[in-house]
Amino acid sequence: MKKATIVGSGLVGSLWAAYMAKAGYEVNVYERRADMRKAAISAGKSINLATSYRGWKALDAIGLGDEIREIAIPMYGRTMHLQDGSTAYQAYGADNQAIYSVSRGGINSKLMDAAEKNANLYFNEECTGVDMATNTCYFKNSVTGQTTEVKSDVIFATDGAFSAVRYNAMQKMDRFSYSQNYIADGYREILLPANDDGSYKMAKNTLHIWPRGRFMLIALPNADGSFTCTLFMPVDGHENCFNNLTSREKVDEFFKTTFTDFHAMMPDVADAWEKHPLSSLAIIRCYPWHYGTTALMGDAAHATVPFYGQGMNCGFEDCTVMWGLYQKNGDDWEATFSEYEKLRKPNGDAVQDLSLQNYLVMRDKVADPNFQLQLKIERRIAELYPSSYFPLYTMVSFTDIEYHTALSKGEEQDKMIKGFISHHGISSATSPAGIDEFIHSEFGNKL
């Protein structure tokens, strides 16, 4: 029986373990942390995740989609909470299209359970090195101190943004390009609890955003009626930055002034402030993604900032692509890994670019009347020409068009829509019938 070693039992590692077991491999998964299922599930430093089309596709292909749907809450659009206390709503796509809020702990536990049916999971096992020439991984157990040497036929590194396999082995290889770039902003989580009767304090099936230009607060629903809220903001160097919020009083004042409706729902926000640490955000790029029969998948290959909700979805899509190549190449992993990295690297880069762009959209543009008009026009075009026009958000979240194609097509469309609005002198005062007429006259023959 051929042996596969998977380093890391996070989201991608656990899902991929299920795939490799299906391929008939003996699968051994080594995880640095303790078994999260035996401790109280903590959201930890992680914001909630949003599962979208690519994620569901990879889960459904191995029969795990329905189980995850049980713990997932659909969000059909974004609700903006503006400075003046008013709210506005933007649908993400057509009526039935949604992204799904899941807690990282919840989905990871379910994927571990599924993996464990046909794979072995070992916990507290820190990867201290990999000899990629002999396919040998070295682990040290952080509880017992025992060291283990594992030889296998193929090694998958799914050990996250700060991958030990990448750091201990790949980064030492000649001509391995690598970058880790922290953005100027950090984040801090706050849990907005449910009402006493367990009901939600705000609309449930939507992603809430308080866009404030250079920073923003967001909230995603949890199954128990609470919302996981996250404040994204510069660490320093700005009037509103984490380093200026140095006391309980300042935090309270900041929320009261800046997120007034949020503060009204949670007057003790300053008490919750210290419950989660200030965390950093980085984009990590590297290449190649494999040497011999050792490959990087998920965040280990392409960790991104979280603003498009695509980190997990992109990692799960790595599994879809890898599985397709395995069907074609069988056990010739060198061939598979060569194709995989060529196919996926442009998409890893693109999802990172998209994520950075979408921070600007979420924290600033969504509140801009020009952007809102553009979104409205674009949505209408997509409604009138549903099989030939796909807005960028739709391509990214509700299709599996390659990320790099979506990125470049999105840029073209952005220019095109801007030109269309200006050419026809469309404003928010233009009637829906007038807009439709312009759309038909402009696109009737093209789309």
Added chain:
Amino acid sequence: MKKATIVGSGLVGSLWAAYMAKAGYEVNVYERRADMRKAAISAGKSINLATSYRGWKALDAIGLGDEIREIAIPMYGRTMHLQDGSTAYQAYGADNQAIYSVSRGGINSKLMDAAEKNANLYFNEECTGVDMATNTCYFKNSVTGQTTEVKSDVIFATDGAFSAVRYNAMQKMDRFSYSQNYIADGYREILLPANDDGSYKMAKNTLHIWPRGRFMLIALPNADGSFTCTLFMPVDGHENCFNNLTSREKVDEFFKTTFTDFHAMMPDVADAWEKHPLSSLAIIRCYPWHYGTTALMGDAAHATVPFYGQGMNCGFEDCTVMWGLYQKNGDDWEATFSEYEKLRKPNGDAVQDLSLQNYLVMRDKVADPNFQLQLKIERRIAELYPSSYFPLYTMVSFTDIEYHTALSKGEEQDKMIKGFISHHGISSATSPAGIDEFIHSEFGNKL
């Protein structure tokens, strides 16, 4: 007595050790390699170095310039060896301006000797970790296996492009940005020996270039009559690339066809081919350059590709700047390091950008008649207005104008000269008197 630990006894580490000893510190230098002075000096994987203004300034400030001048060979310009067998010459600056060829082994040995007068040098000491909170360095001796723990007041990491201090300590810090980018090209060294009577086979006081568009061969003079020659070329993916030169015959044929005059001087070039390995070229960027009282200097902070001959000069300038800040701040190294990294990071970035640009200049542009005309015009402007116009190469190599200023000013000047040539319809046929007239009419009032 305050203690300074320097990790790495390369060019910058050895020079900085002399500076720190002058400051009255107990200086301990730990070097991973064996003492190069006790082995036969080998140029190793390194091309010859070109010392220019910034390098001399840092050496002279501590009285080491004259000693290095003894082993340095001035190069007043570049000699292009064109495909048709003809040669052309471009002066680097005014008549007395030169960059100076030195062997890495030669200059490093002299700097180690100088450092050792007032500092302790330890060899075969690999840095296995640094606790930057307690200023403790950990070393393991590769010969005896013995481990050492060194506490000191300040730590300088001058351990090169693949700095162990950066890798083992800084890269693990939150919000440390880092990138290593390999360029598509590699290099291989060839030694062109002296004639039997010890004389040079080509003109001595010039840097020889065989520009061939996508690749190039260069040669720098050594004191013994030989030239250190380096072929820079894509590793793969091109008609002319290292991976295509797979046999003695192919190497011979490649040189005979492509560098015909070189092959005539060295018909056994194919035999010399295997004496040096194919090596890689990377640009390494990071930030910050310090935590607490541990700082990166030289290549550890800003390793560059070698095409402007500024890697060592920039590292030596780090010493000049650090010394200036030490004069101001005394033993407050945290203050000094904060100022140092803010001052030097834009220059580290700029020297890397300049180095990449100059590869294009050397391998391609120098052979382009338009570029040659531009160079000629620019040189003439600088001759006519010597105190107000400085060509980019002059700013970089013969002044200590900050690299980032030189880079942006150079871009402005490039546009300006191109506009001037096109506006006045200047061609290579224009007479020198005609050119002077245009220059005076255009710049008489501005410069």
